[in-house]
Amino acid sequence: MTPGALAERRDLLILVLDSLVPASAEFPGAGVVALDHVLAVAAASADLESLLSRGLQVVEEAARANGVSGFAQASPDDRESVLRQVERSHADFFEALVRHTYDGYYGHAVVVTRLGLDPGPLHPRGHRIEAADLPDLSRVTARGPIYRQA
Amino acid sequence: MATDDRTDVLVIGAGAAGAAVAWRLARAGIGVACLEQGDWVDPRAYPHWRADWELHRHTDWSAEPNVRRLPQDYPVNDSASSISPLMYNAVGGSTIHWSAHFPRFRPSDFRVRSLDGVADDWPIDYATLEPFFDLNDRMMGVAGITGDPAYPPKSPRQTPPIPLDTLGVTMARGFDRLGWHWWPSDSAILTRDYDGRRACVNCGPCDLGCPIGAKASTDVTYWPKALASGARLVTRARVREITLGPDGLADGAVYYDREGRVHEQKARAVVLAANGIGTPRLLLNSRSARFPDGLANRSGLVGRNLMFHPYAMVRGVFDRPLGGHRGPIGCSIIGQEFYETDPSRGFVRGYSFQVARGLSPIASASGGSVGDRVPWGREHRRAYDERFDRTIMVAIIGEDLPEPANRVDLDPALADSHGIPAPRVSYTLSENSRRMLDHGIARAREALEAAGAREVAFNPLLRAGGWHLMGTARMGRNPATSVIDAEGRCHDVPNLYIVDGSTMVTCGGVNPTSTIQAVALYIADGIIRRRA
Numbered sequence: 001m002t003p004g005a006l007a008e009r010r011d012l013l014i015l016v017l018d019s020l021v022p023a024s025a026e027f028p029g030a031g032v033v034a035l036d037h038v039l040a041v042a043a044a045s046a047d048l049e050s051l052l053s054r055g056l057q058v059v060e061e062a063a064r065a066n067g068v069s070g071f072a073q074a075s076p077d078d079r080e081s082v083l084r085q086v087e088r089s090h091a092d093f094f095e096a097l098v099r100h101t102y103d104g105y106y107g108h109a110v111v112v113t114r115l116g117l118d119p120g121p122l123h124p125r126g127h128r129i130e131a132a133d134l135p136d137l138s139r140v141t142a143r144g145p146i147y148r149q150a
Numbered sequence: 151m152a153t154d155d156r157t158d159v160l161v162i163g164a165g166a167a168g169a170a171v172a173w174r175l176a177r178a179g180i181g182v183a184c185l186e187q188g189d190w191v192d193p194r195a196y197p198h199w200r201a202d203w204e205l206h207r208h209t210d211w212s213a214e215p216n217v218r219r220l221p222q223d224y225p226v227n228d229s230a231s232s233i234s235p236l237m238y239n240a241v242g243g244s245t246i247h248w249s250a251h252f253p254r255f256r257p258s259d260f261r262v263r264s265l266d267g268v269a270d271d272w273p274i275d276y277a278t279l280e281p282f283f284d285l286n287d288r289m290m291g292v293a294g295i296t297g298d299p300a301y302p303p304k305s306p307r308q309t310p311p312i313p314l315d316t317l318g319v320t321m322a323r324g325f326d327r328l329g330w331h332w333w334p335s336d337s338a339i340l341t342r343d344y345d346g347r348r349a350c351v352n353c354g355p356c357d358l359g360c361p362i363g364a365k366a367s368t369d370v371t372y373w374p375k376a377l378a379s380g381a382r383l384v385t386r387a388r389v390r391e392i393t394l395g396p397d398g399l400a401d402g403a404v405y406y407d408r409e410g411r412v413h414e415q416k417a418r419a420v421v422l423a424a425n426g427i428g429t430p431r432l433l434l435n436s437r438s439a440r441f442p443d444g445l446a447n448r449s450g451l452v453g454r455n456l457m458f459h460p461y462a463m464v465r466g467v468f469d470r471p472l473g474g475h476r477g478p479i480g481c482s483i484i485g486q487e488f489y490e491t492d493p494s495r496g497f498v499r500g501y502s503f504q505v506a507r508g509l510s511p512i513a514s515a516s517g518g519s520v521g522d523r524v525p526w527g528r529e530h531r532r533a534y535d536e537r538f539d540r541t542i543m544v545a546i547i548g549e550d551l552p553e554p555a556n557r558v559d560l561d562p563a564l565a566d567s568h569g570i571p572a573p574r575v576s577y578t579l580s581e582n583s584r585r586m587l588d589h590g591i592a593r594a595r596e597a598l599e600a601a602g603a604r605e606v607a608f609n610p611l612l613r614a615g616g617w618h619l620m621g622t623a624r625m626g627r628n629p630a631t632s633v634i635d636a637e638g639r640c641h642d643v644p645n646l647y648i649v650d651g652s653t654m655v656t657c658g659g660v661n662p663t664s665t666i667q668a669v670a671l672y673i674a675d676g677i678i679r680r681r682a
């Protein structure tokens with residue numbers, strides 16, 4: 001497997017990512033948002049690149065075995081069932097694929113913003129917690145000591 | 151081999167315990183040199199300053215040395231352990247990563263044999279340690295509130311408690327409905343500026359370090375004061391072995407500096423503070439004709455009786471947002487309804503509930519410590535949105551009993567980057583601990599449901615949960631059944647002290663660091679007294 005083999009399957013990868021996390025009314029699909037991250041982690045590890053690239057080949061072959069000319073030509077329902085099949089047959093590939101997809105997707109500023117959080121570094125801004133009274137602990141203290149003397 | 155200037159006391163390890171001892175001794179005018187295999191952590195290096203901060207939790211800022219694999223880390227063979235040890239190697243040690251949940255042991259924790267007929271009593275008690283708990287609280291800075299009926303009265307906390315926020319209030323209501331104990335956690339995190347340090351800004355992931363020093367890692371608490379009092383700290387200094395003089399007393403250590411050169415540091419006394427895995431590793435690596443099975447190991451107990459605090463994680467899903475991304479990740483409230491032994495429960499000793507905050511965006515997708523990933527595919531969006539910011543995680547932190555078969559020894563093949571044999575950890579969860587965790591899971595479910603959770607899921611034993619490394623050079627009066635005496639001195643080598651988590655005779659059902667540091671300060675006091 002040559003380095004960059006995953007990038008060569010970029011179009012297929014986008015479709016697969018979009019099947020893992022499809023676009024919805026408010027959220028983009030992972031094909032747009034997680035792609036760069038998945039390509040970047042694969043580019044940093046020859047083992048991962050090879051695992052993902054070979055896995056995509058299996059996805060394509062599984063789609064063809066299901067009677068369509070390729071994953072791209074399958075309906076959304078059929079794509080999902082092909083992926084479920086590959087999830088069972090090639091668990092290591094699928095585990096890595098989903099993990100890095102979720103990392104890239106939920107680490108992305110667009111998605112973080114849609115979740116209602118501020119994207120970007122946590123510091124120096126931190127988070128604001130509204131000031132509140134100290135909690136009422138009278139019920140707990142009313143029982144008296146609950147530790148054993150020793 | 152280069153020979154460094156002789157010092158009064160050599161401390162090995164600059165973490166929670168080593169820092170406390172170095173400060174205490176230096177302040178008493180004793181010459182202290184400390185060798186630490188890690189470096190200072192530059193506050194600007196923490197991932198919190200980067201937009202992709204969460205991605206670092208499972209790579210270079212992982213708490214697992216086997217994942218992180220930094221040059222200053224050593225590998226740990228944990229293939230025979232159901233729990234993976236976690237630690238950090240730097241000035242501050244594992245307190246760089248810790249969540250700073252800061253409960254003390256209770257009085258009964260020091261009297262386990264007398265009260266419950268299991269394990270062993272400590273040779274010291276809560277009353278002896280109380281002044282050292284208080285001193286340590288002042289040095290670390292504790293947020294909390296006094297009056298907890300689960301403890302003898304405590305001195306005033308340094309700052310008000312960490313805000314409970316919506317999540318904590320929700321969970322407290324659940325405990326209230328059941329009539330169970332709960333209390334705002336004692337946390338070594340400042341809610342107000344204190345002692346030259348800044349207050350917490352509630353960013354969340356303290357487990358990745360604290361970039362502003364609001365969390366009490368010992369690089370920002372004890373070390374600046376220890377250095378100001380004259381202690382000398384050598385970083386990237388990895389100790390290979392402790393050396394003995396002709397009189398059979400410890401006389402220093404051999405270490406590698408950051409360029410890989412070998413040095414010898416001579417000392418009148420040696421204090422080991424390399425943690426519950428690093429300390430037995432170093433002792434077992436320090437063999438000689440006098441100690442063919444490892445230094446101070448005539449009892450054969452060095453490395454044995456490893457205790458971890460097995461954790462079960464129980465997660466409730468609620469119908470409304472809980473703001474769980476705000477506030478220190480590990481600190482909200484503690485529940486100790488099931489802490490003391492009740493034979494009707496089918497196990498001895500007990501556990502605490504540690505209520506943590508919610509999960510960040512990526513952790514929500516992966517299932518966090520419950521590990522049940524949100525399904526992919528067309529169900530994904532709905533399933534994710536049902537969980538995100540709507541979960542409360544209740545950790546059950548169970549008291550492990552010491553078992554000789556649970557141990558640290560040397561791996562026959564694995565070594566660190568200097569070729570020093572690496573540790574191997576063998577650990578099996580005991581039947582007592584299993585029953586305890588199962589009880590805790592059922593009770594946590596009740597509490598979450600009482601708080602309004604509509605769905606509860608759990609992880610029966612968290613593998614990546616070896617935060618607490620304890621018991622591998624235990625304290626005791628009898629040299630046949632313990633490694634150090636009641637003053638922290640090795641029975642076999644009286645000027646070799648051990649002060650880290652290895653000293654713990656039993657481990658209580660709470661996070662240990664407050665107690666580890668109190669014991670370390672107590673041992674340091676003994677060194678000072680004897681010298682006077």
Ligand SMILES: Cc1cc2nc3c(=O)[nH]c(=O)nc-3n(C[C@H](O)[C@H](O)[C@H](O)COP(=O)(O)OP(=O)(O)OC[C@H]3O[C@@H](n4cnc5c(N)ncnc54)[C@H](O)[C@@H]3O)c2cc1C
Pocket residue numbers: 162163164165166167168185186187188213236237238239240241242243244245247248249250251252357387388389390423424425426428429432480617618619649650651652661662663664666
């Ligand atoms: C992610 C995480 C969360 C935690 N959360 C909590 C919590 O909320 N509450 C709590 O009470 N505890 C918590 N802990 C545990 C707490 O950090 C430890 O109990 C505490 O730091 C142990 O102190 P110690 O002095 O025994 O060891 P450490 O703090 O681990 O220090 C040991 C030091 O020795 C050095 N060392 C080891 N071997 C050598 C050698 N050969 N040469 C030179 N130096 C050496 C190491 O580099 C290290 O710096 C947490 C730990 C982790 C990892």
Ligand code: SF4
Pocket residue numbers: 126339349350351352353354355356359360361362363364365477478479
């Ligand atoms: S939550 Fe507070 S203590 Fe924790 S890292 Fe953020 S600022 Fe530091």
